[in-house]
Amino acid sequence: MPPKKAVVQEKVLLGRPGNNLKSGIVGLANVGKSTLFQAITKSSLGNPANFPYATIDPEESRVIVPDDRFDWLCDQYKPKSRVPANLTIYDIAGLTRGASTGAGLGNAFLSHIRAVDAIFQVVRCFDDAEIIHVEGDVDPVRDLNIISEELRVKDIEFTEKALDALGKQTRRGGQSLEMKKLREEEATVQKVLDHLKDGKDVRKNDWTPKEVEVINTLQLLTAKPVVYLVNLSEKDYVRQKNKYLPKVFEWIKENSPGDSLIPISVCFEERLTRFETDEEAAEECKKLGTKSALPKVITIMRQVLNLASFFTTGTDEVRQWTIRKGVKAPGAAGVIHTDFEKTFIQAIAYNYSTLKELGDEAAVKAAGKVMTKGKEYVVEDGDILLIKAGAARG
Secondary structure, eight states: OOOOOOOOOOOOOSSOOSSOOEEEEEOBTTSSHHHHHHHHHTOOOSSOOSSTTSOOSOEEEEEEOOOHHHHHHHHHHOOSEEEOOEEEEEEOOOBOTTGGGTOTTHHHHHHHHHTSSEEEEEEEOOOOTTSOOTTSSOOHHHHHHHHHHHHHHHHHHHHHHHHHHHHHHHTTOOOOHHHHHHHHHHHHHHHHHHHHHTTOOTTSSOOOHHHHHHHHHHTOGGGSOEEEEEEOOHHHHHHTOOTTHHHHHHHHHHHSTTOEEEEEOHHHHHHHTTSSSHHHHHHHHHHHTOOOSHHHHHHHHHHHTTEEEEEEOOSSEEEEEEEETTOBHHHHHHHHOHHHHHTEEEEEEEEHHHHHHHOSHHHHHHTTOOEEEOTTOBOOTTEEEEEEEOOOOO
16 A cells, blocks of 8 residues: 655744735834834935834835846846835834833834734944933843833733633533634633743744644734844944944844844935935945845845745736745735636746746747646746636626
């Protein structure tokens, strides 16, 4: 008898499903969040004010995802329309010590953080007498601890409420399937609560797919992926040295192992946006022997959100579409149009890397590299797809 195939359990990701995900810029007051938001979105919200709570409502903007593959495809096809991928970013008002208990604008901030899928955490590592620090002095490790603690305290509160609600249901007793499911949920929520009370973030644990499904209903703040942006003075950024950096690096290694740390100078990025053209900004970077950190910031955030791209190409339009990694062909078709997911027939697929290597579509076809894929095909990052779908039922 042939050996039984091992059942591969599909990994369930923490967070909302879907590809239209949002990132929020988070940090204490006056660490450079709004200035970063302006620089990263090339938008102006007026001068960021030099006092806490200058940002009350989260500002939202979409930023273009820098991608050499998209640029190359546009050069090849010279299409009438070019649609790059984008990432939605929110500027969230500054957190303060005690936010979890409603201090400052605490509860509003934390609900805004709940609404995003990943966090850019800005940590101030520059001294500037002009810009007051909400805690009185610059101490990035203290700031990291404050934010970490505030988010965890709020998660404990959410989890205790959920546990209480589940407890009321399970106390009714009984052996039904629904009761069994409720007890399992209760056990998972209790496990999450114990994890949080141990001083650990939810994203830092190996949860089972079943547990992840329960955790995702709680929308916990510490379950969201984090990219740490260490805000340096321009001088420190250019020379890539800063007295606080080693301490921040150590804190992340100890408290958030595996999370990305990106040094950035928000004042430098803001200065680059004042140049008339991208060429002038690039010239300034060349002169200083450095480059903007923003493309890396956007690219890393996309990776952290488990997002990938596929392309549709032609002389009319080259478009970069955003999908979650691991999505099958009908799911990718649904990103183009919801009807296409239901009426999906097949996808004609080849990868960007093959096209670039061979030069053009005709060469890819001649080399037998154009594949016809069905419903089970998992779309790869960089695939170029032509979707065939039936007519939608009216």
